[in-house]
Amino acid sequence: MDIAPRPDAVIVPQNLPRLLEQLSEALNGALAVVSGRSLHELERFLDGFDGLMVGSHGSEARGMEPPMAETPQHLGAVKEDLAGFAQDHDLIFEDKSHGAAIHFRSNPAKQGKVEAFTEELTARYDGFTIQPAKMAVEIRPEGFSKDGALAILSDLVQFGGRNPVYAGDDTTDEPALAWAEAHGGFGIKVGDGESVARYHLDEPMDVRAWLAAAVAR
Structure with a gap:
């Protein structure tokens, strides 16, 4: 693909x-x-x-x-916060089964803000980690x-x-x-x-x- x-x-x-x-x-x-x-x-x-x-x-x-075996705790809150951030900054939110991502391909200048916000989220909610990707940052379950x-x-x-x-x-x-x-x-x-x-x-x-x-x- x-x-x-x-x-x-x-x-x-x-x-x-x-x-x-x-x-x-x-x-x-x-x-x-x-x-x-x-x-x-x-x-x-x-x-x-x-x-x-x-x-x-x-x-x-x-x-x-x-x-x-089980859906990660706080998954709903993580998705809600990421979706809200993406909407506020005119970025693309991608919902996933066990996580979510924000894509900044349409506005690369927002990369720093996306990275800072996802770091804040993983510090706030246990059990998640940051997964950098091409023109995107994803939050996924640890492990x-x-x-x-x-x-x-x-x-x-x-x-x-x-x-x-x-x-x-x-x-x-x-x-x-x-x-x-x-x-x-x-x-x-x-x-x-x-x-x-x-x-x-x-x-x-x-x-x-x-x-x-x-x-x-």
Whole structure:
């Protein structure tokens, strides 16, 4: 999925769910979509792909035991405060299952104010942490991350004896890219910016071409 100007403006290529389904079948189920997006959004975006999904930075999942047993305390208050701040400063608020984010792509000059406000919120409400992202700042539950999701996935039987491969384009993906590199596999950085990943692809379309080539083989 390419970066869109708004979280709700993402357009998924029509053939992507089927491509992922074919690759999952070829790998005997050893394929997972790991994202900061909410699980219900992933299921909507990738309707037709029935494989493993991990959403909300590892705090919810499909096809495996849910990592988070209960909704975080104070979640409603955190969302309400973030939504109010976004409205007051003409920024984009993104609601998520176990957290929320403020996007400042439309007004980069507000980055400092967003960062200061989210730091204030995480100091006020226990159990949450700040997750920097591309032109956004997210508040998510403590103890969950994309690299943590990879660690959980690696214990599933279908991933046994395999080397981890992870592709991502955001700052939130760097810990997972590092995890793959440190556990006998490799990471693939998509797009511009420095990364711990060993390999690099220029655009999301290059990732889709790489996956299609893997299916063809």
